[in-house]
Amino acid sequence: MEQYVIKGGNPLVGEVEISGAKNAALAILAAAIMTDETVTIDNLPDVRDINALLQAMTDIGAKIERIDAHTVKINGSFVKDIPVNYESMKKIRASYYLLGSLLGKYKRAEVTLPGGCNIGSRPMDLHIKGFRALGAHVEIRNGAVAAEAERLIGGHIFLDKVSVGATINIMMAAALAEGKTTIENSAKEPHVVDVANFLNSMGANIRGAGTDVIRIVGVEKLHKTEYSVIPDQIEAGTFMFAAAATKGDVTVKNVIPKHLEATTAKLLEAGCEVEEFDDAVRVVASKPLRHTQVTTLPYPGFPTDMQPQMTVVLGVAQGTSTVTESIFENRFKYVDELTRMGADIKVESNIAIISGVKGYTGARVSAPDLRAGAALVIAGLSAEGITIVDDIHYIQRGYENFDRKLESLGAQIQKVNSEKEIQKFQFKAG
Ligand code: UD1
Numbered sequence: 001m002e003q004y005v006i007k008g009g010n011p012l013v014g015e016v017e018i019s020g021a022k023n024a025a026l027a028i029l030a031a032a033i034m035t036d037e038t039v040t041i042d043n044l045p046d047v048r049d050i051n052a053l054l055q056a057m058t059d060i061g062a063k064i065e066r067i068d069a070h071t072v073k074i075n076g077s078f079v080k081d082i083p084v085n086y087e088s089m090k091k092i093r094a095s096y097y098l099l100g101s102l103l104g105k106y107k108r109a110e111v112t113l114p115g116g117c118n119i120g121s122r123p124m125d126l127h128i129k130g131f132r133a134l135g136a137h138v139e140i141r142n143g144a145v146a147a148e149a150e151r152l153i154g155g156h157i158f159l160d161k162v163s164v165g166a167t168i169n170i171m172m173a174a175a176l177a178e179g180k181t182t183i184e185n186s187a188k189e190p191h192v193v194d195v196a197n198f199l200n201s202m203g204a205n206i207r208g209a210g211t212d213v214i215r216i217v218g219v220e221k222l223h224k225t226e227y228s229v230i231p232d233q234i235e236a237g238t239f240m241f242a243a244a245a246t247k248g249d250v251t252v253k254n255v256i257p258k259h260l261e262a263t264t265a266k267l268l269e270a271g272c273e274v275e276e277f278d279d280a281v282r283v284v285a286s287k288p289l290r291h292t293q294v295t296t297l298p299y300p301g302f303p304t305d306m307q308p309q310m311t312v313v314l315g316v317a318q319g320t321s322t323v324t325e326s327i328f329e330n331r332f333k334y335v336d337e338l339t340r341m342g343a344d345i346k347v348e349s350n351i352a353i354i355s356g357v358k359g360y361t362g363a364r365v366s367a368p369d370l371r372a373g374a375a376l377v378i379a380g381l382s383a384e385g386i387t388i389v390d391d392i393h394y395i396q397r398g399y400e401n402f403d404r405k406l407e408s409l410g411a412q413i414q415k416v417n418s419e420k421e422i423q424k425f426q427f428k429a430g
Contacts, residue, residue, distance in 0.1 A: 003390050004403060005422050007412040007429035008362055008383035011285075012248035014409045018236045018255050019045040019400040020070065020229035023094075024191035027168045028198045028229060029053055030097035033062050033076030034105045034176065035202055037224035042071045044229060048397045049092050056088035056095045060102075076105070083110040083144060096124065096145075096165065100172035103136060103147045110146040118369040120330035126163045130170035133157045134177050154179035154218055162187050162298040167214070168195050175204040177218040186214045189299040190259045194230045201225040233259040234305045235399060236281070238374050240264075241309040242406070243283040244272050245316060245382040250409060251282040262302040266294055266310060270317055291319030291356060296327050308334050308375035314354045315343040316382060321354040334372035337365040341379050341387070362387040367394045374399060381411050386426055 020043035030053065032039040044050055046069040054064050054072065061080045065073040079102075088095045089112040102109035114122060124145060128138045131147050133155035138147045154177050159166055167187040172195075174181035186192065188210055196209030202222035208214045236255045243250035244267055257264070257276040264274045267283060269292040275282040291314065296304040304327040314321040315338060325331045332347045339345060340363045344355040362385030367373025373395040380387030389395075392415070395402055403413045414425050 001390065002392050003388055003416050003422070004377060004380070004392050005414050005416050005425045006362070006377065006380035006387045006389070007425075008360070008381050008385065008387060010246065010381070010410050010412060012243050012246045012250050012381065012406070012409040012411060015251045015253055016239050016405050016409055017253050018231045018239070021045070021191055021194065021232040022047055022049055022398045023164070023234075024194040025050055025229045026053055026092075026094040027097050027191065027195045028227065029057065029074070030094070030101045031172050031195060031199055032074040033057060033079045034101050034172065035222040035224060036075075036077035038073050038075045039202070039224055040071065040073050040226040042226070042228040044070050044072065045232060045400045046070060047400050048393070049094065052088070052092035053095060056084060056092060056098070059088060060084060060098070084112060086112045086143070088112075089114050093122070096127065097169060097172070099127065099131070099145060099147060100169035103131060103149070104152065104173040104176035107149045107152060108147070110144050112144045113140060118330070118333065120328040126159050126161060126166035127169045130157045130159075130166055130183070131173060134170070134173055134181065136173075152177035152218070154181040154216070156182045157184065159183065159185040164189050164192060167192050171196060171206060171209075171214060171216060172199065174216040174218060175199050175206065176222070179218055181216040181218070183214040183216070184212065186212055187298055188212060190230055190233060190256070198225070198227050201227055231255045234303065234371070236260055237263040237303070237306045238309050238378070238399070239405070240267060240281065240283045241306070241313050242378045242381060244270065244285045244289065244313045245378050247285045248409070249282070249284045251280050253280045255279060255281055257281050262300060263306055266292060266302060270313060289313060289317035289356070291317050291321040291354075293322050295324040298327070304328055304331065305371050307331060308372040309378055311335070311345070311352055311354060312338065312375045312379045315345060315356065315379070316359055317356045319356055321356065323352045323354065325350045331372075333368040334376060337368070337376055338379055340365060341383055359384060361385055364388040364390070366390040367392055370394045370398045374402070377402070377406070377413070381406065381413070386429070388422060
């Protein structure tokens with residue numbers, strides 16, 4: 001099993017190039033099979049989740065031509081509405097986007113129901129409510145969601161809770177329904193807008209993405225397109241927090257600064273300097289970090305996917321901070337690991353109360369999920385001594401070349417596969 005071994009203490013300094021947004025790319029790939037013509041998608045991040053979804057799509061008949069690490073051509077004309085199986089869903093939860101795309105295109109879809117995951121239970125009731133509002137008959141059968149419609153007819157949907165997945169899934173199905181669909185209380189995340197732009201570039205008629213009312217006028221069919229995925233705001237934010245925690249000076253490049261406003265605001269409150277450029281953001285952490293309060297919220301609020309990284313920064317800030325998790329119920333699992341690195345954090349229900357300590361000390365820790373894994377790496381980078389992060393397969397799901405990008409900023413980090421390699425690293429790091 002691969003691990004990261006890190007010798008902490010070096011401030012991160014320099015420039016880092018941000019990859020395409022994983023969460024946007026997953027939905028865009030699933031939507032690409034909604035036409036029989038060939039679609040080209042560029043700026044894909046080269047990460048495990050993307051490769052797992054491409055495999056799931058190949059399994060149902062999509063022809064995928066990999067042009068290079070970041071570009072694919074997809075042809076969906078051979079796709080069958082056969083069930084997306086348990087194996088695919090286990091590897092990549094976002095395979096559920098194939099429900100919306102297949103239902104829209106073939107009026108039939110079956111996808112294994114995803115179970116809960118490490119950050120809490122992940123229901124699909126809102127996705128199902130949306131498909132039903134479009135006239136589909138949806139049932140849970142043998143552990144799968146099966147949706148079928150003779151005709152999909154536009155409808156009016158109010159989402160009781162803001163859900164990125166439900167918004168995108170319903171938007172995809174409605175793009176090929178008859179007539180008008182309105183999704184109220186829709187998610188406003190940048191990737192919702194990116195998927196809408198992608199579908200529109202294929203001939204869909206979607207307005208209002210990025211606001212809380214999305215209006216869709218169904219079209220008969222979609223056509224080929226060439227599309228480039230937006231930059232990953234969560235990867236960018238992760239490097240911004242890594243700069244803060246290591247008292248560094250990092251410029252994240254190829255970003256849309258507007259998407260990073262909530263992150264930037266919290267870094268400023270914590271005492272960092274943040275400079276915005278057209279497509280880059282520079283974070284300088286030259287002063288002591290200060291405590292603050294954070295609550296995760298749907299966009300444009302502070303992203304839940306940045307919560308563990310923020311906690312790591314506040315763990316070494318002066319004073320007492322609180323981090324409230326309002327989206328997922330089980331997203332503080334990593335706190336026990338961080339405590340082993342010297343953090344002083346108490347979790348009460350969905351609030352972490354953080355008493356800042358002077359610094360972390362290296363320890364052997366285990367990544368419990370993707371973002372918490374990245375956060376533990378950040379803690380390791382700021383810690384005194386050696387940190388070993390186990391279970392990095394979670395991190396590799398969503399961060400392209402994480403170790404190499406960090407190394408280019410001066411971090412001492414290496415991917416290892418054995419105790420011997422760890423010892424070699426320790427010897428070299430001194
Ligand atoms: C997406 C992101 C994930 C991010 C999350 C919130 C992808 C692949 N994943 O996940 O990284 O953390 O948005 O920004 O893009 N809910 C229901 N019923 C539903 C659907 C959701 O109750 O049918 C609840 C969820 O339990 C959660 C909240 O709504 O409490 C938000 O979830 P949602 O926005 O749907 O998250 P995902 O789309 O799964």
